[in-house]
Amino acid sequence: MDQEEGLKALDNIVTQFNTYEDFLDSQITTVDLYYLEDETLARQLVELGYRGTGERVKREDFEARKAAIEISRLAERAQQKTLTSAGKDLQDNFLMALAMREEDNRNGKLSYFLLGQQSIFLTLPKSVLRKLKSVIFIRDRNSYGQEISGYIDYAHRLKTEDFEIYFSGKKRLLPRTTDISFYNWDADIAVCNSSPNYQVIADNPEGLLFRYKRDRKILNVDPKAQPGDNSTRIPIPTELYIQAVIFDHISRRKT
Numbered sequence: 001m002d003q004e005e006g007l008k009a010l011d012n013i014v015t016q017f018n019t020y021e022d023f024l025d026s027q028i029t030t031v032d033l034y035y036l037e038d039e040t041l042a043r044q045l046v047e048l049g050y051r052g053t054g055e056r057v058k059r060e061d062f063e064a065r066k067a068a069i070e071i072s073r074l075a076e077r078a079q080q081k082t083l084t085s086a087g088k089d090l091q092d093n094f095l096m097a098l099a100m101r102e103e104d105n106r107n108g109k110l111s112y113f114l115l116g117q118q119s120i121f122l123t124l125p126k127s128v129l130r131k132l133k134s135v136i137f138i139r140d141r142n143s144y145g146q147e148i149s150g151y152i153d154y155a156h157r158l159k160t161e162d163f164e165i166y167f168s169g170k171k172r173l174l175p176r177t178t179d180i181s182f183y184n185w186d187a188d189i190a191v192c193n194s195s196p197n198y199q200v201i202a203d204n205p206e207g208l209l210f211r212y213k214r215d216r217k218i219l220n221v222d223p224k225a226q227p228g229d230n231s232t233r234i235p236i237p238t239e240l241y242i243q244a245v246i247f248d249h250i251s252r253r254k255t
Contacts, residue, residue, distance in 0.1 A: 010065050013057055020062045082106065084163040094238035095167060097246055098154070102163070104132040105155040131251045133197045133212060135219060138175055139243040142184075149243075150175025150182040151210070151221060153195040172240060181208060215251040 017023040024043040036042050049056040083106070085099035108131045139149035152175055157163075165171040175182045180198050182191045192200040192208075198219070201209040210219040218228045227233045227247055236244040 009055060010057065010061060011069070013055075014062060014065045014069060020059050023057065023062065085167045088167045090167065092238055092240050094236050094240050094244050095169075097234070097236050098136075098163075098173075099167065101132065101134050101154065101246070101248070102158065105134055106158055108132065108155070131214065133214075133249050133251070135180070135198070135210065135221070135247040135249070136173070137221065137243070137245040137247070138173065138241055140172075140174065140241040142174060146184055146186040147242075148175060148182070148184050150179050151208075152179045153197050154246075155197055156195045180210065212249050212251060217249065217251070219247055219249050221247060 013023060017026065021043065024046045025039075027046045028039070028042045036045070047059060083102055085095075085102050088095075088099070090096045090099055134154040136152040136154050137149070138152065139147070142148050152173070157179070163173075166173045177189075177191045178193060180193055180195050180200055183189070192202045194200050197213060198210040199213055201211060201218075206225075207220075207222045210221065211217070212219060215230075217230060219231050220226065220228050221233075223233070223245075228249075230252065231247060231249045234246045234248065236246055238244045
């Protein structure tokens with residue numbers, strides 16, 4: 001049995017039995033008890049591997065895996081509580097796209113669900129840790145009727161703002177002058193700001209570029225160009241905005 005199969009078998013045992021003693025009892029037969037006449041002794045023999053009807057599992061392995069599964073369960077529950085999109089009845093494609101990426105942008109790790117949507121990354125080896133940081137492009141009109149557009153560092157905005165108002169439909173997400181790029185077409189106001197995740201390259205003669213600080217890869221937001229290594233450009237059909245696009249950049253680091 002290889003390591004992966006062994007871990008899977010251990011997980012099955014750990015989830016099936018509440019305690020290590022319960023597991024030992026499951027390995028003891030009525031014949032064992034008949035001849036040994038001592039349940040404690042029978043348990044000891046199973047633990048040492050002299051008796052039993054299945055794979056031998058050490059006490060320390062059982063308890064360590066039991067603790068790891070419980071920690072993972074509690075962490076997942078805590079993470080679900082922090083997701084502002086959880087439990088919302090989302091009807092628009094844009095909000096659904098944000099919800100699909102919320103957890104990944106909050107914790108920085110690429111979920112298996114989203115990985116399945118990014119087929120170009122499926123060739124990466126399992127030893128490579130994938131981290132997702134999305135950039136949102138929005139073009140629409142503000143409350144004054146002025147046309148604005150901009151690029152939003154989704155992960156950064158999630159950390160600095162409560163997205164409950166957006167996922168609940170109380171307010172629309174719009175670019176701000178504090179985002180990585182903002183432009184007011186009517187007032188001719190252009191602002192660029194580097195974020196904790198992206199460095200803005202505004203003096204590029206071919207157009208605006210963003211450099212992801214972790215892997216220093218360039219994200220090209222020009223719709224006529226390729227977005228860059230490990231990046232995808234996904235136009236989102238939506239009734240909320242004139243135009244919406246999500247750029248997903250996935251950095252890689254060997255574990």
